[in-house]
Amino acid sequence: MKFEDWEPHYTAILDYFCFGREEDEEAARLLAGLTDKDDLPLLRSLAAGKHVTVCGNAPCLADELDRIEGTIFAADAAAEVLTDRGIRPDAVFTDLDGATDRFIDMNRDGTVMVVHAHGDNVPLLRHWTPRFPGPLVRTTQGTPLPAVHNFGGFTDGDRAVYAAEELGATAITIIGFDLDDRSVDPVKRGKLFWARELLHLIGHDL
Numbered sequence: 001m002k003f004e005d006w007e008p009h010y011t012a013i014l015d016y017f018c019f020g021r022e023e024d025e026e027a028a029r030l031l032a033g034l035t036d037k038d039d040l041p042l043l044r045s046l047a048a049g050k051h052v053t054v055c056g057n058a059p060c061l062a063d064e065l066d067r068i069e070g071t072i073f074a075a076d077a078a079a080e081v082l083t084d085r086g087i088r089p090d091a092v093f094t095d096l097d098g099a100t101d102r103f104i105d106m107n108r109d110g111t112v113m114v115v116h117a118h119g120d121n122v123p124l125l126r127h128w129t130p131r132f133p134g135p136l137v138r139t140t141q142g143t144p145l146p147a148v149h150n151f152g153g154f155t156d157g158d159r160a161v162y163a164a165e166e167l168g169a170t171a172i173t174i175i176g177f178d179l180d181d182r183s184v185d186p187v188k189r190g191k192l193f194w195a196r197e198l199l200h201l202i203g204h205d206l
């Protein structure tokens with residue numbers, strides 16, 4: 001999605017959560033300076049012309065793994081549910097709140113880390129970004145920078161779907177999403193509300 005088309009949705013999300021755009025854009029500038037890696041061509045090659053399965057981290061994920069087809073994009077800690085079952089994702093979309101040392105291992109084995117900057121994860125960006133030994137793509141939800149991309153989307157899971165669309169996937173299967181999950185805290189419920197809105201906007205009704 002072009003940034004001009006994304007921007008009104010982004011502004012509405014900032015208002016809803018009382019998040020600051022300046023903080024998001026400062027985090028993106030910081031991330032721009034933490035590494036020179038930009039493995040966008042590799043990420044594109046994983047999605048373009050391919051069937052992509054996006055794995056969210058709802059409790060139902062473990063029961064839906066038999067639906068996986070093609071390239072695997074994992075939303076943050078969903079990557080661990082997958083590796084626990086011997087499945088290494090092709091890419092992990094993460095704002096790093098679910099990151100563990102196992103992300104470093106899968107990145108060394110070739111999993112693309114798609115590291116997202118926002119106003120509330122600056123310490124995590126500083127901690128993890130220099131430690132990833134393998135392929136890395138950087139994203140922002142604000143104005144994109146030359147090597148900090150914005151494919152649209154907000155939560156790790158819906159951003160993975162937006163990226164798959166933007167990078168030319170021919171089909172997308174979405175598993176591990178329970179957007180009515182009542183076990184989550186109120187802020188997370190708000191995030192799942194926006195995930196549903198944003199997925200609906202690009203034709204995925206969950």
Ligand SMILES: Nc1ncnc2c1ncn2[C@@H]1O[C@H](COP(=O)(O)OP(=O)(O)OP(=O)(O)O)[C@@H](O)[C@H]1O
Pocket residue numbers: 055056057058059075076077078095097098154155156157158176177178179181184187188191192195
């Ligand atoms: N019931 C669910 N619980 C958690 N994640 C879900 C659920 N259903 C779908 N998802 C997707 O899986 C992703 C898991 O990533 P993660 O739990 O790190 O969330 P996040 O987007 O970083 O938000 P938060 O800041 O609340 O952690 C979410 O971004 C969301 O898109």
Ligand SMILES: Nc1nc2c(c(=O)[nH]1)N=C(CO)CN2
Pocket residue numbers: 019020024095118119120141154155156191
């Ligand atoms: N400023 C800010 N931006 C975000 C946040 C967050 O907690 N704060 N969480 C996200 C993952 O759902 C995505 N973007």
Ligand SMILES: [Mg+2]
Pocket residue numbers: 076077094095096097098156
């Ligand atoms: Mg996360």
